[in-house]
Amino acid sequence: MSTTPIADLALVSDRHSAGLIGRDGSAEWLCFPRFDGPSVFARLLDDEAGHWAIRPAVPYETTRRYLPQTMVLETTFRTGSGTVVLTDALLTGPDDGGHRLGVGVPHLLARRVSGVGGEVPMEIEYRPRPEYGLIYPILSVVDGGVTARGGAEWLVLTTPVALGIGDCTGYGVFTARAGETWLFGMHRSTLEETPARVWDQEELAARLDGTIVAWQSWSNLHQAYDGPWRDLVHHSGRVLQALSFQPSGAIVAAATTSLPEWTGGERNWDYRYTWVRDASLTIGALWVAACPDEASDFFAFLTTAAPSLGKDRALQIMFSVRGEHDLSERTLPHLRGWRASRPVRIGNGAWNQRQIDVYGELLDAAVRLERQIGDIDDDVRRFLVTCADTAAERWMEKDQGIWEIRGEPQHFVYSKLMCWVALDRGIALAGLLRAQNRVESWRRTRAEIRETLLREGWNNRVGAFTQAFGSDELDASALMVPIVGFLPASDPRVLSTIDAVADRLTNDQGLVYRYRTADGIDGLAGEEGTFLLCSFWLAQALAMSGQASRARQAFERAAAYTNDVGLLSEEIDPDNGELLGNFPQAFSHIGLINAAWAIDEAERTARGGGAAGAGRGNGEGRMA
Known part of the structure; x- marks a missing residue:
């Protein structure tokens, strides 16, 4: 052991x-x-x-x-x-x-x-x-x-x-x-x-x-960010570069497998693969901390590996670094695991889960790289159009959600939100995609998703957007509502959600849980640590809402858990502050970069006398 x-x-x-x-x-x-x-x-x-x-x-x-x-x-x-x-x-x-x-x-x-x-x-x-x-x-x-x-x-x-x-x-x-x-x-x-x-x-x-x-x-060639926490941001950019597979441009979620989310628990997964889910967040971070070349390479990998839609046009959520699709999971019983945390797994069974958020993440990535992908070929163009069409057709379905729940599918708020993003970004890219004839239909469905999210995703009892329709459970992914531009960060419902997460989904150190794992609501036994990406999301959302001082405090609480050489794991043990989960975790470094950039933007806006918090959209559509 x-x-x-x-x-x-x-x-x-x-x-x-x-x-x-x-x-x-x-x-x-x-x-x-x-x-x-x-x-x-x-x-x-x-x-x-x-x-x-x-x-x-x-x-x-x-x-x-x-x-x-x-x-x-x-x-x-x-x-x-x-x-x-x-x-x-x-x-x-x-x-x-x-x-x-x-x-x-x-x-x-x-x-x-x-x-x-x-x-x-x-x-x-x-x-x-x-x-x-x-x-x-x-x-x-x-x-x-x-x-x-x-x-x-x-x-x-x-x-x-x-x-x-x-x-x-x-x-x-x-x-x-x-x-x-x-x-x-x-x-x-x-x-x-x-x-x-x-x-x-x-x-x-x-x-x-x-x-x-x-x-x-x-x-020297690629790193030009000069805002707050410059050294941390640059180092995180190098970590992302170190986690990228040069021959294809893929970026792995982490360098390891089966480092547990809770010591002695079963939440031990193989993270040495590339997730579509990470696309838009990763590309945003690469723009800040590296350069467009790396972002373009990653997008090119995704649009090469991903276009294999089944009969129901389901998009696979993850791939190997060379683009292989079959990531069948198996255990290695001869290994005792880190601190006796079993099973040790290779492969990842989430590869064939249904997650309808992925269409939005791909199209959001495309918008971020619009200038670089102006010469996309017809195959990629058709694929991105199909992603928007599929989001429009499937947004009402249940799925496993961003956190790859191994329990029953649900109507996850984040999944619906990203279907809205898919159509919003599809409308923004309609000219590039030669899809002007679909814009009217996409707008109608986007409006329908918006209305449903505001009605079913918002919970008056909780005072927040919750994990799923009809649920009272908080979920840190609701912090993405302003980050993707669905609502302005100044909207009272967004502010209330931010406060609900900060007050009720954090531990004594102010670090954020993804959600509460009590009663096995995710289909797994045991607990998990606080999630560093979500802690940086809180800092980012606070910055976008004009609360720069609170954002700085949230950022510094999370960034304090870098080890002596500046690396972050996936999670933090709430009992003793130890690092948990696969390591180093790309998502944590991505969250750090994006939060630092948002705080820099908020402070620049405040110094200039403008209004912070509009996000990347206006609540009705990014560029419509």
Whole structure:
């Protein structure tokens, strides 16, 4: 059973794969050759599932940081006899001036040990366990390294330190003295590819330095945001870049699977996939914290992977990073889970759920990128028109909602809201989509959805828009009412909803729950933590309503849960403040970026004497 605190982890990425490095210098998680590939190291989910540690062999204290403008990790170990620095990176391809980070990656985790003061005895433990810990490979010493043979992976460890082999594990010791440097690297290939190899020290050093330069070139070229919390926003933009799959433009929800939403509970899901649900929020965040290129790449991926409508024109809600549709879920019973949180799952059973909100999220993303997609081809044009038409036809249906409820379908308010968004944005894009002949029909249905939402979604007893028609349950997704422009943020019903969420859907620290999980209303047993995305939504909605001071307070409460290297998980344990859920969570960083931007806009409006809070629409239609 793994007990490593989630906050002790730091992300490394080559925009194909992701690894997590612990504060103790152990690679606790690494998947090759892509984010959703089988793990090589998975000690995060079971002590026996593989890791690679490089650390002092004597007591030490640790500080960490990412090198400026990069996702290259630097860990400093201070001991009684000296200081040593460990630098970790998944190697990117060569720097091309920051334009396409992650092209031509070698699939290699590089680790540099630098003695910076005194001398420090060091130890190495190399325990590869491919396929989520199922395979105990045969390790063999070769000149300059160690090979690992077994299963579909061919792994070669480059090591300047001789390792002894025992129990399918490599062990070694050395002394790090001031001014000396050692380069290690684990290179991966499959049996069909050019075999992985031992790298010489100069080549590894040059490629590691080149990876640092490549990240810095990308940051300098793409990151221009200059508002509040600038460093946090820029870093969150790099996290989104690190969670993106360069070959396709897909962005995964998180780098991990099965880190639980409640310690010991069953809410353990595989988040290494791309959700249509995230589209418009992600693209908005990329515009603020990265650049239009990344946003356009993500949209291009979605409009390539998504156009496969079934007989009922249902749009699948999620895909693999290469666009595969079948994400069938299964459990891995041999893994004990993080802090005994079982089951450990790979795949995600939500892939074939019905969620009617996705049409609105795709069309909202299209509106945000209207200038960039002016030359869309006829296939994409027809697909987007079909999305609007399908929203108009299906908005009255029940579904599983934004939170992928595994209970009975309901008439979720958020789902209806996003059907309204689909038609609103379809009307705005009618010229681009060559769909002027549909505008009158779309307007009629948009008005019908609006009337129904105001009648059935608003609950006078609760004083808020609620989770579902006829429900008294609060749901943080109601904060999207002003964010998508359905009603102005100054509308009394919006203000009342904001206050209801702030007063009745938060814990003592002011963090927001998605909804209350009591009585298994979502079809699952147990509880979950407070949800960071929803906490940032509260800050964003407060900013849009002109309450900048309250918005700042809400933002800073949520942002305080970044770990020491600026990463956010999905949720926070309300009892002890620990990070919970898959990590790092794209949604949390997206929420941070969008909330910071909204607060900046609100404060600029206030300084200029204008009225804040109109949102992206006027309550009747974004551009109609």
